[in-house]
Amino acid sequence: MDKIKVCVAGATGWVGRSLIPAIHNSGDMSLVGAVSRSSGGKSVETVLGIKGLSVEIKPTVKNALEQRTDVLVDYTSPDSVKSNVLTAIRKGVNVVVGTSGLTDVDYEKIDREASEQEVGVIAAGNFAISAALLLHFSELAAKYMPSWEIIDFASSKKIDAPSGMTRELAFRLSKVRRPESEIPVDSVKGIKEARGANINHTQVHSIRLPGTVIGAEVLFGKPDEKLSIRYDAGTSAMPYIEGTLLAVRRVREIKGLRRGLDTILDL
Ligand SMILES: NC(=O)c1ccc[n+]([C@@H]2O[C@H](COP(=O)([O-])OP(=O)(O)OC[C@H]3O[C@@H](n4cnc5c(N)ncnc54)[C@H](OP(=O)(O)O)[C@@H]3O)[C@@H](O)[C@H]2O)c1
Numbered sequence: 001m002d003k004i005k006v007c008v009a010g011a012t013g014w015v016g017r018s019l020i021p022a023i024h025n026s027g028d029m030s031l032v033g034a035v036s037r038s039s040g041g042k043s044v045e046t047v048l049g050i051k052g053l054s055v056e057i058k059p060t061v062k063n064a065l066e067q068r069t070d071v072l073v074d075y076t077s078p079d080s081v082k083s084n085v086l087t088a089i090r091k092g093v094n095v096v097v098g099t100s101g102l103t104d105v106d107y108e109k110i111d112r113e114a115s116e117q118e119v120g121v122i123a124a125g126n127f128a129i130s131a132a133l134l135l136h137f138s139e140l141a142a143k144y145m146p147s148w149e150i151i152d153f154a155s156s157k158k159i160d161a162p163s164g165m166t167r168e169l170a171f172r173l174s175k176v177r178r179p180e181s182e183i184p185v186d187s188v189k190g191i192k193e194a195r196g197a198n199i200n201h202t203q204v205h206s207i208r209l210p211g212t213v214i215g216a217e218v219l220f221g222k223p224d225e226k227l228s229i230r231y232d233a234g235t236s237a238m239p240y241i242e243g244t245l246l247a248v249r250r251v252r253e254i255k256g257l258r259r260g261l262d263t264i265l266d267l
Pocket residue numbers: 009010011012013014015016035036037038039059060061075076077078079080097098099100101124125126127128164240
């Protein structure tokens with residue numbers, strides 16, 4: 001069977017540096033493209049020190065996709081992800097999106113264009129298995145617990161808020177029901193911002209602190225009882241790699257957009 005031809009945008013980043021050797025060693029995938037603005041023109045072998053990987057890094061996704069590619073994986077930045085994804089879709093290339101910052105409106109456009117072009121897109125705010133389980137268990141809990149809020153954790157260096165995972169959580173919970181609230185935020189006396197941001201009807205509180213890694217906690221409330229479901233990342237990028245590779249293997253079977261790693265797991 002032919003190997004899946006993969007291009008990684010964000011090849012030199014924190015995730016990209018772990019993802020590229022994993023693709024190279026996977027047995028069923030081959031790296032055919034890599035993107036980074038500052039390393040454009042150099043080889044992956046030189047920049048990442050992976051012997052025998054002579055793929056030339058390109059400065060843009062458009063340049064990299066001149067090479068025949070089955071799947072683009074994007075781990076770049078909130079500023080570039082939308083145009084990278086649309087560039088790939090318009091070239092008939094399937095996409096796995098790890099980068100955060102896309103809004104629900106962006107995802108609607110991506111879904112429409114991917115469906116028209118008959119290509120697949122799998123996007124997950126967090127490709128770790130435990131984060132996918134948080135999403136799944138939270139959806140189950142929302143069926144029985146009428147009120148909830150989300151605390152979104154990340155390091156002080158994270159530029160976007162809330163995280164992609166928290167946006168995804170709020171979006172998915174909104175499909176279960178609208179959380180009940182005794183006092184609407186508009187009726188709050190004092191400083192309304194203290195109640196957080198309203199994302200798909202869920203109040204979200206983003207914490208950005210040194211010493212904190214990515215995480216999310218969904219607090220569910222019901223009279224006289226409380227449930228909390230929490231995920232905390234460790235410090236390496238490895239948990240995201242397994243889920244990303246799974247998405248690369250599955251994305252060619254899909255037409256249009258799937259949001260959340262749990263949508264391709266057997267749960
Ligand atoms: N879904 C998940 O599971 C998951 C997990 C971890 C992180 N993330 C998200 O993934 C994204 C990347 O994270 P990271 O920590 O790997 O970031 P990072 O270390 O800052 O790396 C970003 C990479 O993207 C490249 N890049 C940035 N802007 C670009 C542009 N406009 N065009 C082309 N390449 C560009 C950078 O190289 P140059 O600067 O040389 O261009 C670098 O290679 C973030 O949004 C992060 O929140 C998601």
